[in-house]
Amino acid sequence: MMSNDPQPQIRPTASGAGTTVFTGARLIVGDGTTVIDDAIVTVRDGIIVGVSRRSGAPDEPDQADDATVIPCAGKTIMPALVNPHGHIGYMRGTVCDPRFFSRDNVIDHLRRFVYHGISTFQSLGTDANHVELGVRNDQRSGVLEDRDLATLFSAGSGIVAAPTAGRSSGAPFFAVEAVHQATDPDDAADFVRRLAERRVDAVKFWIDDRGGQAAKLSPQSSRAIVEEAHRNGLVAAAHIYSVEDAETALDAGADILAHMPRNPEPGPALIDRLLDRDTAVFTSMSVQGPTNTDWLDDPIVAETLPPSAIDDLRERMTARSLEPLFDTSETFRRLQRNFATLHEAGVRLVFSPDTGVFAQLPGLAEHRELEALVNAGLPPLAAIELATKRSSNLLGLTDRGLIEPGRRADLLVLDADPTQDITHTRRIAAVILAGRVVDRDRLRRQLQDHAHGAR
Structure with a gap:
């Protein structure tokens, strides 16, 4: 179930319902200190339910039959x-x-x-x-x-x-x-x-x-x-x-x-x-x-x-x-x-x-x-x-801002590591809102139309 592609493409998803597992990324938790390499982030119905480092055990969440697995090797995930x-x-x-x-x-x-x-x-x-x-x-x-x-x-x-x-x-x-x-x-x-x-x-x-x-x-x-x-x-x-x-x-x-x-x-x-x-x-x-x-x-x-x-x-x-x-x-x-x-x-x-x-x-x-x-x-x-x-x-929000169990899965997936160069936060591979991978191609067309004066 793992991809050999060091920079796999992350495709949009219709919703955040069900279980989605993001595997293999470098994870920036958002607390100012914690970074987890080769991480597993498990999301159920838009909420983070598990964060861990991958061990390779056969019963890890990325092997679950009912989960949608999204390989993220070579990428960095941080909170939106x-x-x-x-x-x-x-x-x-x-x-x-x-x-x-x-x-x-x-x-x-x-x-x-x-x-x-x-x-x-x-x-x-x-x-x-x-x-x-x-x-x-x-x-x-x-x-x-x-x-x-x-x-x-x-x-x-x-x-x-x-x-x-x-x-x-x-x-x-x-x-x-x-x-x-x-x-x-x-x-x-x-x-x-x-x-x-x-x-x-x-x-x-x-x-x-x-x-x-x-x-x-x-x-x-x-x-x-x-x-x-x-x-x-x-x-x-x-x-x-x-x-x-x-x-x-x-x-x-x-x-x-x-x-x-x-x-x-x-x-x-x-x-x-x-x-x-x-x-x-x-x-x-x-x-x-x-x-x-x-x-x-x-x-x-x-x-x-x-x-x-x-x-x-x-x-x-x-x-x-x-x-x-x-x-x-x-x-x-x-x-x-x-x-x-x-x-x-x-x-x-x-x-x-x-x-x-x-x-x-x-x-x-x-x-x-x-x-x-x-x-x-x-x-x-x-x-x-x-x-x-x-x-x-x-803002009084306790449901976002960190990648930890119980928070909304609002995630920013990057093609490069911002701890090495902060401008890498602009190298966006995917945006995830409440567990759903946003269709950025469609969104980009909407934004282009608006910028050109289309209604």
Whole structure:
């Protein structure tokens, strides 16, 4: 029942029902340390029921008569990625613009995630007209039957400061009309109550003043947002830029800093506060540089995007027109230093590609963030743990993020070992959702059609 092919092809399966056994791969469990060579992963009805190293005994699971055996010799299996921070629906091809936001585009992005090995995604605060929440609700109720979509979590519409004399609102450039512009603490709290009525998965608010160009959310409004979120059993995530912003967010009681403090370097006092409260801090490194277009030459990029879109993005990145607020090279060096400081101190850092803006293409940004983390000094196994176990934990999910019995069989099968080169996470042989091998060829055709403007 074993294959002699060192790189066997893994064919799509109709469902995850019954027993499926994946044999012979190198297995990355997702806990940051454990790797099992020549592994057996047994899946029953979409759930992992066994993980072991193959011994060659005749009664091993890969010899069971009722099992579908999928040989994976020469491959590496890791958990599918989980992304708790991004913004979907606004990017068409490689351009992010509010005119593109639609339900159709949200669904396209959820397909792109699955194609690239991301099983779960949380959109943080840029839902326009409750479109994302509608898709999420249709997923959970079963109305949306497409199985090749990442599981969607959504914070609905986030909260920014309303414009003041001479300053715009603090809204992100691509979603100015989608977010709520709070005029005072009472207005901010009232909006959180409305979000809670819609059963959002989190509350997002922006403190950053966009380099002094925008009104900054007040400490009073920030506190009102977090207190009302907590009253309704919701976590609150604060977009911050500076250490001062981070202090305001912590004073308010925020559960998540949606970026690392970028200026200046976080000092011992801030780090102690982050540790005392076990506040999650999103990495969000690749979104901010440095400007590098080499990754656009990776074959996986051209699999779902037309050459014209890739060339257009390359030109805009080379002209540095994608980072209107950032001194990219210096800021990125500062981010790397700050990442090392926070990591060495034991701060709870969580994977965060900030997908869907600038050059953060849905499905590809996640792999770029892994590369940025490793380039910042994190070992590949630790980077993978941030993007699987730790990000799942942040979302309150105990059914994914690790390859162990009792978890959903959401797996990423690779043709090369990412512990040797983290960019090997892009060399995808198969994506498995709840035990079902996804038909990536069919999915690729759908994504190509959408990228070319087909409906």
